[in-house]
Amino acid sequence: MTEAQPRHSPLISPGARWRGLAAAISTITAVGVALGLGLPLLALLLEARGVSPAWTGINTAFAGIASVAVTPFVTPMAKRVGTARLAFWMVIVSGLSFYLFYVIEAFWVWFPLRLVFHGAVTATFVLSEFWINALAPAGRRGLVMGIYATILSIGFVAGPIMFAAIGSLGALPFAIGSAILLAAAVPVLLARDTSPRLDGGHDTPFVRFLLIAPMATLAGFVFGSVESGSMSLLPIYGVHLGMEPGQAALLVSAFVGGNIIMQVPLGLLADRYERRQMLALCALAGLAGAIAIPFMGSSLPALSVLLVVWGGIIAGLYTVGLTHLGARFTGADLASANAAFAMMYSLGMLAGPLSMGAALNTGYPAAMPYTIGGFFVIYLIVAYRRMSSPEGV
Template identity: 45%
Template sequence: MTRAPDGKPNGDMRGLIAPIGAIAVVGLGFSITLPLLALTLEDRGIPTTWIGINTAVWGIASMAVTPLISRLAVRLGTALLLILSMLTIAVALPLFYFSPFWLWFPLRLVAGATITIVFVLSEFWISTVAPPEKRGIIMGIYATVLSFGFALGPFILTLTGTQGFLPFAVGACVLVAGVLPVLTGLRSAPVLHHEQHGTFWRFLFLAPVATGAALLFGTIESGAFALLPLYGQHVGHARDVVILLGVGITVGNIVLQIPMGLLSDRMDRRKLLLILGLLGLAGAAVIPLVAAMFWPFMILLAIWGGTVGALYTVGLAHLSARFRGADLAAANAAFIFCYSAGGLAGPAIIGASMDHWDPHGFVVAICGFFLAYLAMVLVRMSRAKTVAGIS
């Protein structure tokens, strides 16, 4: 295998095993960690409001560290920074179990920052190694593998239980295992010799169709998916049923990401993102018509969830086609920054909308997000056509 100099594609498909394998394992550890931490705090008698505030620290840390990631990768190297970040998360997880609640805040900052570094660098590595003509389908494979990792986390918790030290120890071991794929692929790791051109903040706006897709996906994933069980209860489903609604979304994510990635290799990704936005809007608008019927609702959630998930997959592929080297690392960081910003805003906006228009304020807020994104994409594409016509 050859080493990829300064983030240029090296054409070695074997180099994809390292970052995809690492992110799959870390995704599994992440899906164990998030519910475990929330349930542990609840068992300790911490009020729900404070659990939410503590969880939000994770997103704040993510947004704070993203402007620094490409600079750190230049100084430490992509592979070394990735390994150090995974080991840091693995060490931090057991500390939550032994720490008083006030110490959970700095621990959340550390965990949020390091998990963000892992996602940014893994996606940068994948974008660098992937051949341009197969970038979309490779991003689809990445998203599918990540979805499998997320789906396995709750299953592991059913085996370990959510009380005592055992689930924390298992989660830490899983995170340490994520280092192994990176070690096997060290020679394929992209090397950055210089920092990006210009400041990090400019990358938020250089490819707004892509970063806007990340913002939209983050808003919906954290807000809509998190509040979906509450919406299910509000439209008449029993508590033991609403827990299953997320399964429909997970299945859709697993099934649709590779086909969507393959499609993105065969058409203008901006047009595909526009189509995904329209489908997402249409799917959300149909939700009130079927929400009270379990199986029609589950089928719609699978199709809609896979479509929403493709916003991230196609948006990332579109972004990686625009930049390379340190600029690509910074653009990936901007992409994750927008995703994290959406994750902070989504729950608050959708929750407030549900309070104002019960029960279908859930749908009103989501439709509003899609309409805002579609308006931005249409304006952006219109301006691109105008510039092309003048030139």
């Protein structure tokens, strides 16, 4: 496999650039579909095998541990073997390891297997987002990232739909999930000549980008926290308000629906307006929405409308945050910045459900949205300090 020229090289034609973008987006979308199918499938398989919910939760938490552990090594490995080659093998590893969950019945083996599977998936996400960000035309980067985020969200939604259609019994759902992941290697091969080299940069450790670009990387943490916590706990919040479980589950659909609808418009705005200001406005809207949620009471229509708008706007933290990194960094620096963003998002996936779950345990439902508001307050404080400085990012 050969590597492409740097991002702005004249050797990459506009057609090749868009071909590479299509390949990277389709690759990560296939991974999203497989994850949407696989995560509930794994939980149900463990339940069928007699594993307690507590141990299932502990095993699932290894996904976050794998993400945090693998992220620092993605850029150095990509520099050594190439972006496309590493992405290809990570997709292969994730596809093969996914089927092993069905084959291997010894529960203790699932812990290292989770590390392998989710580590490979994390590496694929980091590499694909770097690939997309590097190839996106400067004037349309926000649009490209919005399209990417929209299609990825649709992929996550498609996974559970497939799960409902094919069921959870036998090897078939695992074979389908594995096949989808392995198929994601095809676009990587077809567009390997467009994958960006990791030239340039200053070998800056990726954690330094948490300080160099805190508004962008902290956006990943806040969105990861709020998204994962909301998708996990909104149904429980609804039940605590007195809703039927089926009604409460619709709250997640409203939240995800807003995410799908708003990504492209926010990306277009990110191409026209100052991105730091947009990130701050998204966080301010997130805080206002979190405060407003308890005032909707148990009205499903009112709460659903609010969640569509609120969920869509706060998704700008993800889209605009990635766009901001792509506009500021190139080459190896961009890869490291994307890795820092992914790390913060993964940490958010751990912090959000834990803090919001603890808030619900108080027996006061409004404590959950107010806890969400706390994440936005922290972000706005950082944003104010950075935007007050002419060098803040």
